[in-house]
Amino acid sequence: MGLFFAGPIIYSVFIGFTNKALTGAGALHPKWVGLANYKELFSDPLFIHSLELTLIFVVGSAIIGQNTLGFLIALVERGKNSVVTATLNAVIISAWVMPELVAGFCWYAYLYQGGTLDIFLHHLGLSEDWLYTTPMLAVVIANVWRGTAFSMLVYSAGLSEVPTDLLECAKVDGAGQIAMLRRVIIPLLRRSIVTNLMLITLQTLGDFVLIFTMTAGGPGEASQTTPLYIYQQALQLYDISYGTAISIVLLIIGALFSLVYIKLIKVEDQL
Amino acid sequence: MSALSATNTLRPDAQAPAESAAVTGGRFHITSPRATMAKVSAYGVLALVAVFFITPLLWLVLASLEPRAEVGSGAPLVLSFSNFAKILNWSETFLPLINSAIQSGATAAITVVVSLFAAYPLSRYQMRFRRPFLYVVLFTTGLPLTAVLVPVYGAFARFDLIDNVPAVIVFMTATSLPFGIWLMKGFMDGVPLDLEQAAWVDGASWVDSLRRIVAPLMMPGIAFIAIFTFAVQWGNFYVPFILLSSNNKLPASVAVYQFFSEEGGIEFGQLAAFSVIYTLPIVGLWLVLSRFLRGQFSFSGAVKG
Numbered sequence: 349m350g351l352f353f354a355g356p357i358i359y360s361v362f363i364g365f366t367n368k369a370l371t372g373a374g375a376l377h378p379k380w381v382g383l384a385n386y387k388e389l390f391s392d393p394l395f396i397h398s399l400e401l402t403l404i405f406v407v408g409s410a411i412i413g414q415n416t417l418g419f420l421i422a423l424v425e426r427g428k429n430s431v432v433t434a435t436l437n438a439v440i441i442s443a444w445v446m447p448e449l450v451a452g453f454c455w456y457a458y459l460y461q462g463g464t465l466d467i468f469l470h471h472l473g474l475s476e477d478w479l480y481t482t483p484m485l486a487v488v489i490a491n492v493w494r495g496t497a498f499s500m501l502v503y504s505a506g507l508s509e510v511p512t513d514l515l516e517c518a519k520v521d522g523a524g525q526i527a528m529l530r531r532v533i534i535p536l537l538r539r540s541i542v543t544n545l546m547l548i549t550l551q552t553l554g555d556f557v558l559i560f561t562m563t564a565g566g567p568g569e570a571s572q573t574t575p576l577y578i579y580q581q582a583l584q585l586y587d588i589s590y591g592t593a594i595s596i597v598l599l600i601i602g603a604l605f606s607l608v609y610i611k612l613i614k615v616e617d618q619l
Numbered sequence: 620m621s622a623l624s625a626t627n628t629l630r631p632d633a634q635a636p637a638e639s640a641a642v643t644g645g646r647f648h649i650t651s652p653r654a655t656m657a658k659v660s661a662y663g664v665l666a667l668v669a670v671f672f673i674t675p676l677l678w679l680v681l682a683s684l685e686p687r688a689e690v691g692s693g694a695p696l697v698l699s700f701s702n703f704a705k706i707l708n709w710s711e712t713f714l715p716l717i718n719s720a721i722q723s724g725a726t727a728a729i730t731v732v733v734s735l736f737a738a739y740p741l742s743r744y745q746m747r748f749r750r751p752f753l754y755v756v757l758f759t760t761g762l763p764l765t766a767v768l769v770p771v772y773g774a775f776a777r778f779d780l781i782d783n784v785p786a787v788i789v790f791m792t793a794t795s796l797p798f799g800i801w802l803m804k805g806f807m808d809g810v811p812l813d814l815e816q817a818a819w820v821d822g823a824s825w826v827d828s829l830r831r832i833v834a835p836l837m838m839p840g841i842a843f844i845a846i847f848t849f850a851v852q853w854g855n856f857y858v859p860f861i862l863l864s865s866n867n868k869l870p871a872s873v874a875v876y877q878f879f880s881e882e883g884g885i886e887f888g889q890l891a892a893f894s895v896i897y898t899l900p901i902v903g904l905w906l907v908l909s910r911f912l913r914g915q916f917s918f919s920g921a922v923k924g
Contacts, residue, residue, distance in 0.1 A: 417668070420664070421665075421668060424661050424664055424665060425665070432662065432665060433665070435669075436665055436668065436669050436672070439669065439672045439673050439676065440668075440672050441905065442676065442898075442902050442905075443672055443675075443676065445850060445901050445902055445905045446854075446898045446901065446902065447853065447854030447856070447872055447897060447898060447901065448854050448856065449854065449856045449872055449875055450679070450875075450894040450897065450898050451675075453875070453890065453894060454675040454676070454678060454679050454894075455675060457678060457679075457682065457887060457891075458674070458675050458678055493671070493672065493675065546761070547761075550760075550761040550762075550763065553763050554762075554763025554764055554765040554766060555765075556765045556857055557856045557857060575763070575765040575766070578765065578766065578769055579765075579769075582769040582772070583769070583772065583861065588769065588772075588773050591769045592769050592770050592773065595765075595766040595767070595768075595769045595770060596766075598763055598765070598766040599762060599763065599766045599767070602761055602762050602763045602766065603758070603761075603762065605761060606757070606758045606760075606761035606762065607758070609757075609761065610754050610757055610758060613757075
């Protein structure tokens with residue numbers, strides 16, 4: 349594990365400082381170029397753009413979308429055990445367990461011009477290639493669709509551990525539904541919320557397949573998040589060292605999130 | 620329900636017992652005269668969510684059964700299995716599925732064995748480096764895999780390992796291990812130490828007690844880790860896409876691309892049929908697992924750490 353995980357990271361820190369490429373002069377004899385890759389990186393408008401898109405993708409689809417929707421479904425379904433909720437859960441969970449590629453393909457076929465949604469809207473006199481006009485919205489919605497099950501499962505596990513007598517007490521004291529949610533349920537679920545937010549953030553940060561299948565980062569660079577930009581630079585334009593430098597930046601962002609998460613868990617453990 | 624609510628409004632004193640009954644029943648919010656409204660709106664929300672989630676899935680199934688792949692075009696649906704008949708052959712479907720099964724299966728098996736042995740000391744002994752090690756494990760769980768893959772590609776190319784299936788399996792195992800160890804430790808903490816101590820008194824070594832006592836007791840946890848790892852790798856597209864190149868070694872996740880023809884057209888019907896065949900085993904495995912576990916216990920291992 350150390351060899352295969354730490355090895356590449358150390359190796360990549362090293363090649364991030366060289367001009368290694370898969371073709372051309374850099375391929376045979378990579379030269380030490382110091383911080384040149386990183387200097388180039390932070391003045392590269394496409395890179396900055398990709399970071400902004402990644403932020404939109406993470407905040408929109410994970411933190412707002414999956415997290416809120418998962419919580420709401422878990423809350424509404426709490427205590428209900430019917431055919432309706434069981435079927436709904438099965439559908440939501442199959443969207444999550446199906447291979448990401450298939451999920452991306454489903455949404456591609458659903459949204460492209462001439463696709464299912466387009467045909468339906470056509471009857472209303474609308475025609476739109478959603479993947480072309482609103483690519484970010486399309487991938488955000490698709491990712492909410494794909495990933496909500498995880499948040500839902502975490503929250504329904506958390507909610508099932510909220511003691512009912514506590515809610516009963518709150519009720520007796522005259523707490524309304526909103527107050528109960530804010531003062532009792534959410535504080536009790538703190539740990540589930542932190543865990544869920546961190547895990548889905550990290551998962552979404554590195555997401556590649558869904559966007560790659562749906563828009564491939566396009567049109568132009570309109571949905572090119574950082575993982576797609578890395579892929580383009582390193583494996584399509586064969587600039588391994590530049591791609592690696594971007595990877596390192598993404599790794600550092602992920603590492604920072606991981607550290608915050610560990611810190612929060614530590615604080616909880618000491619309580 | 621509405622009759623009951625009406626009675627409650629008329630006789631406020633009757634509300635209290637009804638309320639506590641509702642609370643102990645786990646429905647803390649459906650107690651007021653607005654109960655019917657609340658119930659209707661709750662089911663309304665669920666129905667909307669259901670529509671949102673089911674439409675793309677429905678499309679996939681219909682498209683796989685529609686020989687002309689023009690679902691929703693207004694033409695009457697013709698359902699047949701011709702798409703399936705076209706793709707069910709060795710090179711398009713069976714070989715990629717077998718490759719997927721071998722690669723994900725090997726990864727899951729190695730991950731379970733290694734994380735079992737790695738989790739044991741973490742769960743059982745108080746060691747000096749236990750906490751730091753656990754934090755490192757948790758930390759690596761969070762790193763975006765996409766960011767590691769470019770340097771890994773560089774390293775694989777350097778050591779001539781591109782297109783080497785065992786090397787890819789080792790790499791996939793390395794990426795599944797942090798989460799595997801983390802979960803395994805969580806499950807193992809739930810097995811009481813007393814049972815093991817009894818075995819040690821009877822002269823069992825720690826390997827014996829791990830194999831004969833701890834592992835059987837945490838079978839649900841082990842099954843969860845195995846199936847989870849298998850499912851993740853079954854769906855893994857990026858790693859084999861970049862590290863494998865020969866057609867006969869590609870798993871199903873990458874082989875999907877054969878339905879995107881060179882002219883830019885997509886064989887939607889066949890692609891959908893392939894997707895259905897490719898997805899079913901995983902959905903089936905999860906169904907078996909959820910029966911096996913009967914509840915959300917699988918997540919308590921992950922959340923409690």
